[in-house]
Amino acid sequence: MNERRILGVRLLCWVIWLIRVIRVIRVMGVMGVMGVMGLLLSSPVFAAPSPTSLRIEELTWTELSDRIAAGSTTVLVPIGGTEQNGPHMVLGKHNVRVNALALQIAKSLGNAMVAPVLAYVPEGSIEPPTAHMRFTGTISIPESAFEALLESTARSFKRHGFRDVVFLGDHGDYQKSLDRVAARLTRDWSGRAGSAGCRVHSLSDFYRAATDGHLQLLLARGFSKAEIGSHAGLADTALTLAIDSTLVRQDQLARAAQAGRREGVLGDPRRASAALGQLGVDHIVETSVAAIRERTR
Numbered sequence: 001m002n003e004r005r006i007l008g009v010r011l012l013c014w015v016i017w018l019i020r021v022i023r024v025i026r027v028m029g030v031m032g033v034m035g036v037m038g039l040l041l042s043s044p045v046f047a048a049p050s051p052t053s054l055r056i057e058e059l060t061w062t063e064l065s066d067r068i069a070a071g072s073t074t075v076l077v078p079i080g081g082t083e084q085n086g087p088h089m090v091l092g093k094h095n096v097r098v099n100a101l102a103l104q105i106a107k108s109l110g111n112a113m114v115a116p117v118l119a120y121v122p123e124g125s126i127e128p129p130t131a132h133m134r135f136t137g138t139i140s141i142p143e144s145a146f147e148a149l150l151e152s153t154a155r156s157f158k159r160h161g162f163r164d165v166v167f168l169g170d171h172g173d174y175q176k177s178l179d180r181v182a183a184r185l186t187r188d189w190s191g192r193a194g195s196a197g198c199r200v201h202s203l204s205d206f207y208r209a210a211t212d213g214h215l216q217l218l219l220a221r222g223f224s225k226a227e228i229g230s231h232a233g234l235a236d237t238a239l240t241l242a243i244d245s246t247l248v249r250q251d252q253l254a255r256a257a258q259a260g261r262r263e264g265v266l267g268d269p270r271r272a273s274a275a276l277g278q279l280g281v282d283h284i285v286e287t288s289v290a291a292i293r294e295r296t297r
């Protein structure tokens with residue numbers, strides 16, 4: 001069909017449609033037509049879908065307020081960290097991972113929301129640099145600043161009506177800070193008249209499942225402790241692959257295994273796979289959901 005014929009057919013369709021509209025207006029009147037259109041537009045088919053996100057930062061304040069009023073009274077605070085993870089994993093490993101895990105846990109719980117990730121955490125002395133700070137890109141803040149950040153975050157959520165604030169920490173060294181802040185706030189709030197009704201939980205079960213729990217699953221499959229490792233080794237790399245494979249540089253795995261501690265790697269990541277990581281992910285989500293349900297009953 002040439003372009004002139006296509007244009008002709010389109011014009012004819014428009015004329016037929018216009019005649020039909022004029023006939024409908026004659027029968028129903030302008031107000032009648034507008035009423036029908038209004039009804040159609042307000043029907044569930046045309047109405048904007050209510051937001052289903054479990055991430056606080058993706059909702060408006062009124063949407064979040066409605067969600068809390070409707071029973072979503074638990075808030076998960078994902079805590080990551082920005083640190084070296086060998087030459088084969090990106091600096092934001094903890095942040096991406098804990099964010100994804102928190103969402104999976106919230107979905108299973110059914111009454112929980114997910115706060116924005118805390119990506120700035122204590123990583124040791126800056127001058128002179130210690131631990132991960134010896135490697136480019138690691139960010140460290142003082143422990144006192146970190147605990148103040150956690151405390152104000154929990155206080156904010158209590159103010160907005162959440163009843164349970166749950167800290168999920170993906171990194172090892174700051175677990176004691178989460179414990180301290182959770183214990184302090186829960187003790188403070190339970191002791192004061194009028195301020196009861198909110199608890200803060202440091203979910204050590206989450207971190208234990210990600211480390212010891214995953215370790216046991218891998219040992220049972222024949223991997224050695226030396227290969228599984230503790231930082232950027234097989235277990236750590238597998239978990240990351242299961243969450244987002246673009247965070248891992250496959251062509252750097254051999255270098256990571258060879259350089260070891262010198263380049264920030266404890267373990268051997270060469271045989272890491274998403275399937276081995278998924279064992280850990282399932283275990284972390286299952287364990288955390290059960291622990292949160294138990295603590296928030």
Ligand SMILES: [Zn+2]
Pocket residue numbers: 081083094170171172
């Ligand atoms: Zn870490």
